[in-house]
Amino acid sequence: MENNNKILKILIPIIAVVIIFESVMLVSGLEKSNIVTKESTGSAETKKEEVVVGNAFDLVFSTDSKEMKVDKNYQIKLQGLVKEKNTLDAIDISIKYDAKNLDITNLVFDEKLPKPFIGQIIKEDGMIVVKYLIETKQGMTFNVNDVVSLVSFNVKTRVAGNYEFEVATGNEDKKFATMFIENTSAKALPFSGNKLEINVIK
Numbered sequence: 001m002e003n004n005n006k007i008l009k010i011l012i013p014i015i016a017v018v019i020i021f022e023s024v025m026l027v028s029g030l031e032k033s034n035i036v037t038k039e040s041t042g043s044a045e046t047k048k049e050e051v052v053v054g055n056a057f058d059l060v061f062s063t064d065s066k067e068m069k070v071d072k073n074y075q076i077k078l079q080g081l082v083k084e085k086n087t088l089d090a091i092d093i094s095i096k097y098d099a100k101n102l103d104i105t106n107l108v109f110d111e112k113l114p115k116p117f118i119g120q121i122i123k124e125d126g127m128i129v130v131k132y133l134i135e136t137k138q139g140m141t142f143n144v145n146d147v148v149s150l151v152s153f154n155v156k157t158r159v160a161g162n163y164e165f166e167v168a169t170g171n172e173d174k175k176f177a178t179m180f181i182e183n184t185s186a187k188a189l190p191f192s193g194n195k196l197e198i199n200v201i202k
Contacts, residue, residue: 056084056189057180059150059167061196068200070157073105076165076196077152087139087183091132093150094168094176099126101200102163103156110149114140119151127168127176128153139183157200167193 058081118131170177
């Protein structure tokens with residue numbers, strides 16, 4: 001009996017130490033797995049935030065001179081630089097301008113595009129509106145780095161001052177919006193547009 005008691009006295013502390021050691025290892029293992037889970041979740045969230053939809057077109061105004069004289073004609077072009085390859089069904093262009101002080105004439109369109117079914121100057125709203133409809137079922141493909149002349153026109157100034165031409169996005173007036181309609185999805189593709197500021201002198 002005494003031998004058995006001695007053996008029990010030795011074994012009980014050893015067993016207790018083993019159980020405590022295993023418990024500590026188990027808890028630390030769970031904490032590490034939680035940390036790994038949090039880190040992997042965080043990296044997944046970061047990747048989601050980094051997904052950015054690029055612009056399909058960059059629209060840019062160009063002219064020979066941004067300084068213009070009263071009562072003289074100057075040509076202005078709106079061109080589109082293709083940033084992503086896309087096939088389109090339609091293109092709507094709306095350009096806002098100061099109809100009180102500027103006269104717009106002679107709209108010209110790129111021969112590479114189909115003839116627009118609307119190409120007009122709406123003085124009441126101060127808008128130049130051009131609408132291209134691509135009637136073929138397969139649409140019209142635009143490749144990266146293509147430069148498309150969307151419209152050009154003449155401007156004659158009546159009064160000295162500073163004026164702007166701006167691509168209308170439809171945010172202010174839903175009636176006029178520039179859009180590039182994709183063939184397969186019929187969705188409007190994103191684009192960027194700049195303003196053209198001119199300084200008119202006497």
